[in-house]
Amino acid sequence: MSVEGKLRLGVNIDHVATVRNARGSAYPDPLRAARIAEEAGADGITAHLREDRRHISDADIEGLMDVLNVPLNFEMAATDEMQQIALRHKPHAVCIVPEKREERTTEGGLEVAREENRLAHFIAPLRDVGCRVSIFIAAEQRQIEAAHRIGAEVIELHTGAYCDAHAEGDFEARDAELERLRNMSTFAHSLGLEVHAGHGLTYDTVKPVAAFPEVMELNIGHFLVGESIFLGLGPAIAEMRRLMDEARATT
Numbered sequence: 001m002s003v004e005g006k007l008r009l010g011v012n013i014d015h016v017a018t019v020r021n022a023r024g025s026a027y028p029d030p031l032r033a034a035r036i037a038e039e040a041g042a043d044g045i046t047a048h049l050r051e052d053r054r055h056i057s058d059a060d061i062e063g064l065m066d067v068l069n070v071p072l073n074f075e076m077a078a079t080d081e082m083q084q085i086a087l088r089h090k091p092h093a094v095c096i097v098p099e100k101r102e103e104r105t106t107e108g109g110l111e112v113a114r115e116e117n118r119l120a121h122f123i124a125p126l127r128d129v130g131c132r133v134s135i136f137i138a139a140e141q142r143q144i145e146a147a148h149r150i151g152a153e154v155i156e157l158h159t160g161a162y163c164d165a166h167a168e169g170d171f172e173a174r175d176a177e178l179e180r181l182r183n184m185s186t187f188a189h190s191l192g193l194e195v196h197a198g199h200g201l202t203y204d205t206v207k208p209v210a211a212f213p214e215v216m217e218l219n220i221g222h223f224l225v226g227e228s229i230f231l232g233l234g235p236a237i238a239e240m241r242r243l244m245d246e247a248r249a250t251t
């Protein structure tokens with residue numbers, strides 16, 4: 001199977017909402033961030049409506065559906081409440097993620113293999129209304145096979161372990177994680193799944209992942225929102241886009 005198309009950048013705007021919510025005010029506005037991201041070259045906007053609404057709110061999702069010119073990738077846990085919200089808005093894509101109340105961020109991928117039946121029933125109505133269903137998983141063969149069996153069209157591979165190893169200076173572990181991501185991207189693609197990746201990516205870690213020919217989309221948030229303090233959001237995104245294109249040009 002050939003791999004075609006440009007590597008897409010999905011900009012996750014959750015942490016614009018985190019800063020807004022720190023003061024309980026309307027500023028900074030995630031919708032404004034989404035518009036700037038579009039202008040700076042984002043191919044999509046990603047937002048995670050968490051059960052506890054700690055960053056993105058229901059009104060943000062409604063606003064994004066109204067104003068966006070690029071596709072919305074709606075991240076959510078596999079709960080009835082979130083399914084109803086997704087069915088109401090019908091975003092371009094729904095990414096199913098694990099969610100724990102006490103976690104600071106999405107730790108690890110979804111345990112698909114152990115919940116195949118429930119998840120197959122859960123995603124079917126989303127697919128029926130035209131959402132592209134993506135499953136956020138660790139780079140493990142059994143999870144990929146399970147995602148394929150339940151009828152997901154897309155998997156997003158969790159790059160957190162690779163990025164953490166890099167940040168800790170454990171380059172042996174980092175390279176092992178990267179190898180795992182590479183092999184599992186190839187494996188998922190061979191099953192006909194579209195492969196995305198994300199979590200924890202920075203300017204220092206993006207290029208090796210962007211160079212995998214099977215990866216069609218990277219979703220990046222926290223680093224870009226942080227870097228926008230220093231560079232501005234548009235330039236921070238443009239630099240990420242440049243690095244992704246540079247890495248892709250070598251493959």
Ligand code: PXP
Pocket residue numbers: 012014048075095097105106136156197198199200201219220221222223
């Ligand atoms: N992809 C998924 C499925 C996520 O849950 C997240 C974090 O919300 C990201 C990508 C982006 O991660 P980060 O904010 O660390 O770039």
